[in-house]
Amino acid sequence: MKSIEVELPDKLADELNRLIEAGWFQNQEEAVRAAVLEFVRKSRVELVERFQREDIQWALAQREASDA
Secondary structure (H helix, E strand, O other): OOOOOOOOOHHHHHHHHHHHHOOOOOOHHHHHHHHHHHHHHHHHHHHHHHHHHHHHHHHHHHHHHHHO
């Protein structure tokens, strides 16, 4: 497993600690892993959709150029 260091603004770190104290996570590492995993899952779908739109636009532009 790879280790990284992350700096958080005080307000965000305090919120993270409140989640841990409330029992949502065992520690900061678990909370940060969960947040990154959720971001990657959500962003992956958005990125795929964006790339698909760009590919479609490119294909349409190529077709218009060949029809001209």
